[in-house]
Amino acid sequence: MLVSNNEVIVGVGLRHPHFADILTQPKQVDFVEVHSENFFGQGGAALSMLTQAREKYPISLHSTSMGLGSFQDIPQHYLESLKRLTEQIDPFLMSEHACFTWGKEQGRLIHSGDLLPIAHTQRNLRVMCEQVERVQSFLGRQLIIENVSAYIQFAESHLDEAEFLAELCQRTGAKVLLDINNIAVNSMNFEGGDIQQSVSHYIEKLPVESVAQIHLAGCSTPSSGDLVIDDHACPVSDDVWHGYKQALTRFGAVPTLIEWDNNLPAWSVLIDEANKAREVVHAVLAKEI
Amino acid sequence: MIELFENKSGGDDQQILLEAIWNDESPEINKAGFNKQGLDIYRRNLLANAQRALSISFPTVFELLGSSISKNITYQFLRLSPPSQGDWSQWGKGFSHFISTIEEGYRYPYLADCAAVDWHVHCALHGIDQSLDQSSLQTLVNSEPEHIEIVFNQNVKLLKTHYPLTEIFQAHHHDDELHREVAMIKAQKLLAKESIEQMVMIYRPEFKPEVSTLTASEGAFMLCLMAGNSLEQALNTVKSDRSFSFEQWLLTAIERNLINYFKEK
Numbered sequence A: 001m002l003v004s005n006n007e008v009i010v011g012v013g014l015r016h017p018h019f020a021d022i023l024t025q026p027k028q029v030d031f032v033e034v035h036s037e038n039f040f041g042q043g044g045a046a047l048s049m050l051t052q053a054r055e056k057y058p059i060s061l062h063s064t065s066m067g068l069g070s071f072q073d074i075p076q077h078y079l080e081s082l083k084r085l086t087e088q089i090d091p092f093l094m095s096e097h098a099c100f101t102w103g104k105e106q107g108r109l110i111h112s113g114d115l116l117p118i119a120h121t122q123r124n125l126r127v128m129c130e131q132v133e134r135v136q137s138f139l140g141r142q143l144i145i146e147n148v149s150a151y152i153q154f155a156e157s158h159l160d161e162a163e164f165l166a167e168l169c170q171r172t173g174a175k176v177l178l179d180i181n182n183i184a185v186n187s188m189n190f191e192g193g194d195i196q197q198s199v200s201h202y203i204e205k206l207p208v209e210s211v212a213q214i215h216l217a218g219c220s221t222p223s224s225g226d227l228v229i230d231d232h233a234c235p236v237s238d239d240v241w242h243g244y245k246q247a248l249t250r251f252g253a254v255p256t257l258i259e260w261d262n263n264l265p266a267w268s269v270l271i272d273e274a275n276k277a278r279e280v281v282h283a284v285l286a287k288e289i
Numbered sequence B: 001m002i003e004l005f006e007n008k009s010g011g012d013d014q015q016i017l018l019e020a021i022w023n024d025e026s027p028e029i030n031k032a033g034f035n036k037q038g039l040d041i042y043r044r045n046l047l048a049n050a051q052r053a054l055s056i057s058f059p060t061v062f063e064l065l066g067s068s069i070s071k072n073i074t075y076q077f078l079r080l081s082p083p084s085q086g087d088w089s090q091w092g093k094g095f096s097h098f099i100s101t102i103e104e105g106y107r108y109p110y111l112a113d114c115a116a117v118d119w120h121v122h123c124a125l126h127g128i129d130q131s132l133d134q135s136s137l138q139t140l141v142n143s144e145p146e147h148i149e150i151v152f153n154q155n156v157k158l159l160k161t162h163y164p165l166t167e168i169f170q171a172h173h174h175d176d177e178l179h180r181e182v183a184m185i186k187a188q189k190l191l192a193k194e195s196i197e198q199m200v201m202i203y204r205p206e207f208k209p210e211v212s213t214l215t216a217s218e219g220a221f222m223l224c225l226m227a228g229n230s231l232e233q234a235l236n237t238v239k240s241d242r243s244f245s246f247e248q249w250l251l252t253a254i255e256r257n258l259i260n261y262f263k264e265k
Helices: A016-024 A045-056 A076-089 A122-139 A161-172 A180-190 A195-204 A238-251 A267-288 B012-022 B028-032 B036-057 B059-065 B067-080 B095-101 B103-107 B111-125 B134-142 B165-173 B177-192 B216-226 B231-237 B246-255
Strands: A010-013 A031-035 A059-062 A093-097 A100-105 A108-116 A144-146 A175-179 A211-216 A256-258 B148-152 B157-161 B198-203 B210-214 B259-264
Touching (some): A016 A045, A045 A076, A059 A076, A076 A122, A093 A211, A100 B012, A108 B012, A108 B036, A122 A161, A144 A161, A161 A175, A161 A195, A175 A180, A180 A195, A180 A211, A180 A238, A195 A238, A238 A267, B012 B028, B036 B059, B036 B111, B059 B111, B067 B095, B095 B111, B103 B111, B111 B157, B111 B165, B111 B198, B134 B259, B148 B216, B148 B231, B165 B177, B165 B210, B198 B216, B216 B231
Parallel strands (some): A010 A031, A010 A256, A031 A059, A093 A144, A144 A175, A175 A211, A211 A256
Antiparallel strands (some): A100 A108, B148 B259, B198 B210
């Protein structure tokens, strides 16, 4: 189920330290998003918490290990775990990243343990289309694919990431999860750091109807000369808020998520960030009208 | 240096990047022309993610060793046993054996068994939710012991050891501080002894896994049942121990959620 882009829907990423908050406090956001792999166990307290949270909030399942851009097939055991969770939770959104994670080592399949970037080539586009189609068919769900932050670049890339994602969605029926902070990180690391311009270039290559979700996050300031690391450890930066306004102007009020993974603040701080996002949406929509 | 990664016709760029991250002496790095600072970020991320995963799955081992030593151990284990599940929490099955082969394992011989307890506790934490099928209790009334089999909750594991694992575990993880201190003193005393033998049980009454020590008879009785033998055969293993009471064991087993169901053999 995708939400029409006239509704203002804002959620937060739910992490372990906030499990008690989500169950005991009144509903303050429209949805919560969890990392799928954290709930691959067949039982236990975490899954029980998510099942209870499901009664109060729509859930978005955000996967981090599928590696849709991998040349190696995604293992069946992984897909089966994801399918079991999907059937149990019935998420309203399901997302993954435009990256690779699987490789071979001495004949054995291994997992990279990280979101590794891919070269944006026609060959890799074909591979990712096949993987996305296979996963969507297996799960019976539409996937939303997120742009990633990267710390290396491939000389052979001849497509922009946005062009790559637009083509991927056009061929597979998947949608885009637009992570504004990832565009900002890549802008600072490889494009001279004019974030407003980077966002502008990125979003104009995505069809208006292609974006189904937006992620907002903040990251630590690096030492001089170092690359920016997308650590999700800070409040959303002013640059990212500005990029968010640019995206809203183009795509309308798509569901938006505040992501925060490290140096996790109190639940109330996340709620404040979500409320700020809501205010930004209302302000942009009012201006558009 | 062992060549860890193989090239294949498709996805060469992916294999080269993986190799460059995992093997900083790889000759492919210069050829690929990757930014060294970028590669270092992926290398640090990999190690940090792996270390975090092991510290969650093996909290006792990490507390015993301290973080600086654990970083080196994480690196070695990562090279030896790369993740293959796509879920860090499922990575670490071979960690206990690995510990037994490294210097720290020789220096602290109980460490490998502590890792085994940690792993079973970790698995029980995410294990399937099972409780006693009450209706199957009828089997105890309707059948003779020779025809009765007990199927245990999947989260129940037994571990034979020569070290005071229960006390070491309680010393680090019991909710009550006083209980932790008492367990630590007891563990130190038992470690000072030449030889002990413990049968440790990991189980999950509700959501929180517990660790406790069984008597020799309880251990033998449960191991016999877990091997698929009948209740009668299990009772025969403890018939010389007059202090063992099946009724008492059964009450405790139900209270601790050890049994999934009874069935006729």
